[in-house]
Amino acid sequence: MRDGDELVVTPARPIPRGRAFTVHVAYTADPTQQRHRDDAIRDYGWVPTPDGTVVCAQPDGAKMIFPVDDHPSLRAPITFHVTTPANIGAVANGRLVSTTARPGGRVERTYDSEQPIAAQLVQLAIGRFRVVNSTGPRGLPVRDVVPDDLVDDTAEYRSLTPEHLAWLEQRLGPYPFRRYGVLVGDTELPVALETQSLSVVPKDDLLGDRVGAERNLVHELTHHWTGDSVAIRRWSDLWLSEGHARFYERLYSDSHGGVSLDDAMRDAYEQHDQWRHDDGAPAEPAADTLFKVMRYDGSALVLYALREKVGTAVFERIEKSWVSTYRGRSAGTRDFIDLASRVAKQDLKPFLTAWLHGPHTPPMPGHPDWRVDPVED
Ligand SMILES: [Zn+2]
Known part of the structure; x- marks a missing residue:
């Protein structure tokens, strides 16, 4: 029986617990x-x-x-x-x-x-x-x-x-x-x-x-590393998929004729409180703000902040460990925080929680001169 977006299949006979079964669904799509x-x-x-x-x-x-x-x-x-x-x-x-x-x-x-x-x-x-x-x-x-x-x-x-x-x-x-x-x-x-x-x-x-x-x-x-191979656990983890994709997109562009990563991230930093206000914190999307800029540049900025905090060498180890540990599996925000803390040998939960869930943009490590623009309603 179809109920909106859900298809409810009721078996003619009970299926014993743990038994594999096959469902054939006749389906016509309208392209x-x-x-x-x-x-x-x-x-x-x-x-x-x-x-x-x-x-x-x-x-x-x-x-x-x-x-x-x-x-x-x-x-x-x-x-x-x-x-x-x-x-x-x-x-x-x-x-x-x-x-x-x-x-x-x-x-x-x-x-x-x-x-x-x-x-x-x-x-x-x-x-x-x-x-x-x-x-x-x-x-x-x-x-x-x-x-x-x-x-x-x-x-x-x-x-x-x-x-x-x-x-x-x-x-x-x-x-x-x-x-x-x-x-x-x-x-x-x-x-x-x-x-x-x-x-x-x-x-x-x-x-x-x-x-x-x-x-x-x-x-x-x-x-294909972050999003496809490492799938997200739930849509609220989308920042992990889009943030990584945008981070490496910008890192690549930095050395291939594009805007420097620092300039792009400083620009994102200035707007981050506004994005928090409009789109929710990086790991706090609503259904209608899911694919807004906070999940892209706003979430690349979280990875940039992490790199500034732990240093490039440790950050690169976190990244490689992330995609190899969860290769072919799904993983969420807490998994990332735990893994980053393990690899960096320091408790990154307070730091990343403030960046990912908090109401205000934290200071950027290594850039005490960076300022966040005031929020406009
Ligand atoms: Zn994307």
Whole structure:
């Protein structure tokens, strides 16, 4: 029985406790459907392209694609079977297992997610694509999926992925999935998304200036360590996913022609009380302020403050330990505080609690001259 967004399945016979069981759900999706949020997400669900669709399910749009429990801490291996007319392609997360001719000139493709995947990170794209294969560090398969008419124009920035992988591996350890690639979205949607092993990036991000393109590409790639591999326990932990992605995006940009990290963080510091007032503290979002700036630059600032407090060497150990300890698992704010305290050999709970939950922005270690702007209602 369907009750709003919930599907209630009542078994015909009782299921013994602990016994595995299979549920078949017949489901018809409408790929013209979208939902909307008034934050960085904008329109989500099925996102139309000129000849098909891409999927941006985050945060709770996966149920518009297939029946699923879309809590961000839950994940499962997914097999996709997609049948299309012969002149239309289809691609999903993970590995292409088979391509089979079907009656009526149609083609069925089967994709295997290879590793368990959270519903919000599912990708299923339909359209006329070209698959562009290359190789990343240690032979990692890199597979870009690009609309035919955008292959050449997006090639320059797409070709930077192996460099981005190498740069992030230096800081966060080995890339945690078996392949990576960029799905170029021929869409008006201005938002990229870290759909697992195949980030969807809108074409405009790849047709503008290099600094902006690299920020977006590094951001989505960083999520594969923090957000995809280390999943969040609950949506209130989103700062862990977006804060890390924004931190490394800005750290990369600092040494690749962009704004310096210090300048960006000083700017964020000045506005931090206002963001606290408008969006809630970094780990205190409300449903309608979840993807606001506090979860991005506001949360990168918490990681910057931590680095200033414990020093770069200890911070780098915390980061590597975080993504290796919780690789393939979900973890929350308290887990991060505990792990950081263990690695730094000091109790960071008072420090991080004030930054993450407190009503006012604490002083920035090492920058006694930094000031927070007064809050305006
Ligand atoms: Zn992000």
